[in-house]
Every structure is written in structure tokens, then in C-alpha cells.
Amino acid sequence: MRRLRSLLFCGLFVVALAAMPTRVEGAEPARVVLQTQSAPDGSARLTATVVDSRGAPVAESPVTFKARTTFGWLTLAETTTGADGKARTILAVATVVEEIAVEVGGEGTVRAAILLGARRTSAPRIRPGWDVLRGVSPQPGFISPYLVPLQVILFGMILGGIWATYGYVAWFLLRIRGAR
Amino acid sequence: MSRLRLSRRTFVKTLIATGAAATLPSVAKLAETWAAESHSPHARKTQRRWVMVIDLAACDGCKKCTAACQKEHFVPFGQEWIRVFETGNNPYDKQNFPLPCQHCEIAPCVKVCPVAATYHNDEGIVLVDHNKCIGCRFCMAACPYGVRFFNWTEPKHSPQEQFVQYSPEFPVPHRKGTVEKCMLCAHRVKIGRLPACVEACAAAEMWAIWFGDANENLVTNGRDVAKLTDLLAEGRAFRYKEELGTHPRVYYLLPDRRDRRPADSRKPAGKSDDPYRP
């Protein structure tokens, strides 16, 4: 009888656990789900949902969002989960990142990752060559490894004029030669 | 009479024809350039924009970066592609100042090169094509940072060096009569490795040199990864001789800023919530 009562109590406790998923000590995060949702402006909303082994959301669990970079993982944000077991952050417009990961807990034992695909910006601000001419640089044309039309025209006009005059002079010399 | 006779009309015609013949190759080259540029595969592809950040507060002047660079590139005698200067007027404000090539966006050396031997590669690194360089040393005169060197004599070649395939990104073996400089380890960053000086600085547990992609807005010092903009803002960053308008790609963090290590990536990211806004 006494044994039965204790069993019943245990069952009630489990129910209570189920009913009050938060503020239960000892609930270990077992799984994390990372979702992205893109906004019309191009930014992206990252949501990490942390649940324990029974699928219940885990509150106040430390969550770290990370991005994979060329030379290692960059910490994007460190937050804790809310009452619904969710942590959120925003990925700004035109972010250059291919892979986002989320880690739960200090050791990062529970983690999820998501590939963002080709979320890459186009060109850098200043590129050598003709980009320099496109109004980004204060030095149009001087950096370029190529011929620049304006310079070619300028040099062509000056040197062409002078050498054409030389040619004119040479023609006169030939006329001197031909004169009788 | 075999004397050459020319009428004015014939003469003008000949002149025009000669002029056209002389200018045709350059026009063709120009057209080729235009075509190549507008249909360049890089036009729409992602570009790297490598930057270096040197933390003057962390640098203790051990010069291991210089040594590592010399070992990596078989740097000839008398050259230090990253040279650690000692600035300051007295022992109490002595400051170590590592100076690699600044890889300027408006590079004076690139401007003056008569044969386009020094140029920006697609990732913004200033390289030297040692097969083209004529050794006029105008770039050395133009460089306000004094980070270009010259092979005044035939450099000593070590046995390993002989087997290296030359490329402007890894200019080994070195050639007499050409200009040398820091290549920002273009051969290493191409395959995702850090430059030799950065690795050496991390190996010496100083972590004073950061390296990364400005488009990605990320830099690393071999231990931590940080957002470039945050690092620059918190480190009170400056660029050396910025007033010259060269737009260097090497940033320096002030040595006497109040917070000693701003580059701690574990710290919360301040008020800005968007980590990637350049």
C-alpha cells in the first residue's frame, strides 16, 4: 500500500514534469534544431530550439551561434534559450557565410549546423583594373595595368601631332631633294 | 632620274597609313582588354579582400615573424619582407612596429611600374612578376613605406629552393636584378593557410598579427576569430601613413588603448547585432 502510494506520487511527479517543462533541474539538452527564415529585405532570422531527451524544450540553456569562416569558427552571438526553448539571432543583409552552426552548453556537445548556400556578396569595393574606373576609386586609370582610353587618346594626340610634324618636315626634305 | 617624287596627296596618304599601322596593335590590345574585362569570370564571382591587422599592444618585438617569413620564402640576404622597426624617442616610449608590405589599394608602386610587372591580383594582393620586372627600381622610389627590396646580386640559392616552381605568388627561386617584397603569402592563403608571419606569431603565443578577408569581415590570429570591424573599432585602429592616400590593407591597433585585448571573440558583440555589416 505504502509502496503503491509512492509509485502514484512518482507518476504525479512525472505528470507535473510534463506539465511544467521549465525550471526542472537536471533536464539535459539532448537535441537542438536550427531553423532559418529569410526576411524580404535579405536578412535572415536564425532560430535554435533546444529540447531534452524527451522532446521537451529546455529553458535558460546557453546557446552559441557560430559561423564557419575561412580560418575557423566565428562566434556570432551567445544567448540563452527562452521559456519556449528557443534562442534567436539575426543574420544581417548580404552576409558572406556558407555554414552556420549552433552549440548548446558550455562544451558544445550538442550541436547542429546548416548550410546557407550561396549567400555571398558580389564584388569587393575596390578591385584593380577597370573597376577603378567605375567611380569607386579616387584614382581613375592610374592604377590600371591596362591602357586607358583617355590616356591613349591624349598621348596619341600630343605625340601624333609632333611626329606628324616631323613627317611633314621629312616630306619637305624630300622636296628639297627633288627640287631643281 | 630615279629621284623619289612625292605629291602632297600621296604623302598624306602614306602618313595616315603608317600611323594607322602603328596604332593598330595598341587598339587591338585595348579592345581585347575591354572584352576580357567585361566578360571576366571574376566580374560576378566573389572576391577576397585580404587584410592584415597588427596589434601593437601585443607585439613584443621578438622578430619571429621576420624569421619565419625568411624561412618560408628563402628571402635573400639583406631583405626583411616584414621588418620590425623600433620607434619612439626614448626607452620609455619604445614601440615595436612590424612593417610588412601594406598592399595598398591605391598602390604608388603599381602606379609607376613601367611594364605592369607589379600589379594587384584578384584578391587585392600586390604581387611582382619577376619574369617581367626590368629592375628600374621606380617602385622602390615610389613606395613611401620602404618595403620593397632589390636583388642587387645573384641571391644564394639553397638546395630546396631550386626545386620550387616559380610563380608571382611564391617568387622562388629569386632572380638577380628584380624587385622583391612581401607577397602576403599568396601561395598559402590560396589554400586556406595563414601567412607564415601570422603562424609564427601565434606559435610564439603572442597572437599579435591578425589576418583575414575584409569582404567576409573576419580575421583570425591563429587562435581566435574576430569580426574585423569590431576589432578595428575596439583596437582604435589606424593605418600607417594613411594621409598619403594609399589605402593600405594593413591596419594597426594602438599600443596604448585602455582595454588591453579587444580581440576576445568570447565577449558579447556590443550594441550591434549584425555581425557582418562591413
Add this chain to the structure above:
Amino acid sequence: MPRRPDQFSPRERVLLASLTEAGPGFYALVGVLLAVIAWGIIAYTVQLRYGLGVTGLRDNFMWGVYITNFVFFIGVSHVGALMSAILRITGAEWRRSVTRMAEAITFASLLMGALMPFVDMGRPDRILNLLLHGRLQSPVLWDILSISTYLTGSTLFLYVPMIPDIALLRDRFAEGPAWRRRLYTLLALGWKGTEVQRHHLERIMGIMAIIIIPIAISVHTVVSWIFGMTLRAGWNSTVFGPYFVSGALFSGAAAVVTAMAAFRWAYHLEEYITEAHFRRMGYLVITLGMIYAYFTFAEYITPAYKMATAERGYLTAVFSGQFARLFWFTQVGGVLLPLLLLTVPRISWVPRLQRVLFLRPVPALATIATSVAVLLALPAVLPRTAALGGFDVIRQLPVWIIGALGGWLFLTLLPVFRQRPIAAAVVASLLVNIAAWLKRFVIIVPTLQFPFLPIQRAPAGWAIYQPTWVELSITAAAVAGFVLIYLLFSKVFPIVSIWETREEGHRPGAALSPAGGHGGVADAPAP
């Protein structure tokens, strides 16, 4: 009555003597020059073999004596445009007998100047890259384009007014050696002195005189821009273009004075190059020197007044540091003294100086010699007096004493120079040219000595520029080459224009008469 081809008129005999007569002095001079050039070629092969490391150039001093020579020779070459074009346009008739000398200087020094950047190149084997991969954005390309344009123009300018003379030579040397006949026949272009030919010649000279002036100015402007287009303190100057042009004209005019004196002495041209010519050239040198002095002042006073941090180093070194002796020599010995030498002997009170006992040559020279001997002995004494403390006055005492003795010597020699104005002009012009070379050195090297970051961690001996024997040998060879080209030119072509001076009727000094004909084509040799 046409002359027979073998008949030389007396004045032709004088002017053509240099073409036919060659004494032992000539062969000795050519031998010496060839030896110097050969030695320079040996030095250059050493440089080719071992690289530019055999020079004193190092990473911080990437340019040195070679570029100094380049700027110097290109500068001297400017006199051709000045004499032939500007004086022709302004109708200065006295120029007629010296124009060709000036043009030949232009030709010879342009050749030597254009050679220098190639000597300076680290990879001369890749010289074609300049054509294959040339970037129009680089001042080096501007140099190449402008210098080749100027060389072509000044060669035309040298050649065209020589055609009537060549025709004369063709007629006179009909019996001469075959190479001369062929050369003169080829170059004379069938000149017969007809009305049409003279008209064409005049037309050509009119065009060339106009077009050569902007070309010449652009050449030295562009040369100055290999410095002016950099960010270095000391080179980063907006006034460099006109400054270099003024210095170029100054040194070129002085070089013409030297050449005039040399040819006058060697070829006995006293009748054609008179003291009046030296006086006129002296006025020209004085004017150009004053313009140059003004530009120098403007170039140095503006940064010196502001004393920006970056410029402090080289300015201090130039005014009072390691380059001070060179700099002040170029200013006092290269500008002030020549101008005084060219003006002061004409002042009326100069002979009165001889009445002063201490300015009479014998006592003055004796005293000066004694003082110099004492001065030379001073260094043995000075280390002990250094214990007096670092008084700058004591340390600089020798400099002041030398200055005072120099002034004394100058005053002593003034009456001598008054009696021999040509000697004064030659001394002045030699001083101008030596100082012009040194000044280009002082423009190039101090700036490199003081970059934005001080020279640190350089290997031993790399922090100071010291020209080596290779550089000095090649420089000497370049000077010798210049003289040789000039000399050989004067052996093949008349160095004084025969037909242009003829219309004055070769009266002594008549070249200066304003009544001389205009246009200079009135009296061509009759066929």
C-alpha cells in the same frame, strides 16, 4: 663667277681647317677618351656579371650616380632648343656662329643621358618589355616617349640648317676620301641653293623652331617627375618641373660657353667667336642663373619654413648636416660665384682693387698659401681643443676661415679676370656645370637617406650611399663619350655654320651687328 671646287676662300680655310687638319693633340685626346670609355665598358661588364651590387646602391638608396648623370645630361641637352629655337625666334643674330655648337651639345648629351637609365637597369636584357608591356601611366614611359621625340627633333634641328654647309663640303671634298664624299653627297640632299630649296629650308626651320620649345620643356619636366610623382619628402614637390627646366637651361648655357672657349682655342676661331659672344652668352647665363636661383629658393624655403616632420630630416642634412658642404658648394660655388665672375669684372672700380696691398697678387697669394698650410695642420691640433667643449663655433672655424680665404682669393683675382673676361666666363661655366651635377646628386640622395621610417636593421654599410669605382668609371666614360661624340662631330662637320655667318661678310665682330640679315638663307653657296 662660280668658284672651282678645290678653291678654298680664306674664311673657309679657317672654318674647314678643323675638318682637314688633325694634329698629335687630337689623336692624344681621342686616345685618352677611348681609354676612359674602354675602362667604363670594363666597369659595366663587371656590373653585368655581378649585378648592381657592385655599385654603392642599396635598398634605401635605389638611385644614385646613374640617375644623377641622367638628369645632368638631359639637362645640358636643353641648350640646343634654347639657342636655336628661342634665339632664332627672337631674332638674336649673334647666335649664328654658336648655334651649331649648342645643337651638337644637345645631340651628344642626349645620347649619353638616354644611355644612363639603361645602365641603371637591373635587367637590361628585358629592355623590350618597355615596348611589349609598357604602361602609359608610368613616368618612365613618358621619359622614353619625350626623350626619343626630343632626340629626333633636335637631330633634325641639327641636320637641316647644316644642309647648305654639307653641300659646300660635298663640293670642296670632291677629291677627298671616299667616305667623306659618300656621306656628304647623301646628306646634302642634292642641295644647289635654288630659290625653292631655300624656301623649303626656311619653312622647315620655322616649323621646327616653334615645335622644339614645348618638346624640350616637356622632356625635363617629365624627367623631374620621376621624382615629383613619388610621395617621398623632398621629392614630393610641385615646383620640380619648372625648377628642373630652369636648372637644365642654366647648365646647358654654361656648357656652351665652355665649348665655345674650347673650340675657339683649338680651331683658332677667334674671328668668329669673339669676346662679344662670350659677353652675350654671359648675359644669358646670368639671366638663367638668376631664374634658377629663384626656383632653388622657392623650392627650399617653403618646406624649410614649415619644417614638417617628414621633411625635417633631409632639410637638416642638406642645410647643416652631412650634405651641407655639397649643398652650399652648389649654391655659393655653383650659382653665386659664377654670377659674380660674369658681372663683377665689368665694374669700373675693379682695377682699383690692385692698389690695395693685401689684394695684390703676390702678397695675397703668399698669405693665403700660408693660411691654407696652417689650416691643413689644424686637424692635428683640433682634437685637443675639443676638450674646450662642443662649441660649434670652434668646430666650424675651418669652414669660416676657408670661406674668408676664398673671398680674399676672389677679390685678388678679380682684376686678373677683368683683363681676361673669357677666362672668367670659362671658370664660371665650369663651376656651374660641376655644381649642376652635384646639385642633382643633392636632390636625389638626401631624400633617400631620410625615408618616413628611419633606416633600421639594414646590413652593415647599407645605410650610407657611397658611390663605388664602377659608378665613377661609368660616369667618367659617359663624360668621355660626350666629349668624343662632340669632337668627332666637329671633325666631320663644320662646328661654325659657314653659310649662316657668311652674310655678315666675316667682319670681326660683325656677327653682333643688328644690321645682319634676317632669316639666314640669303647667301647660299653658288653651284
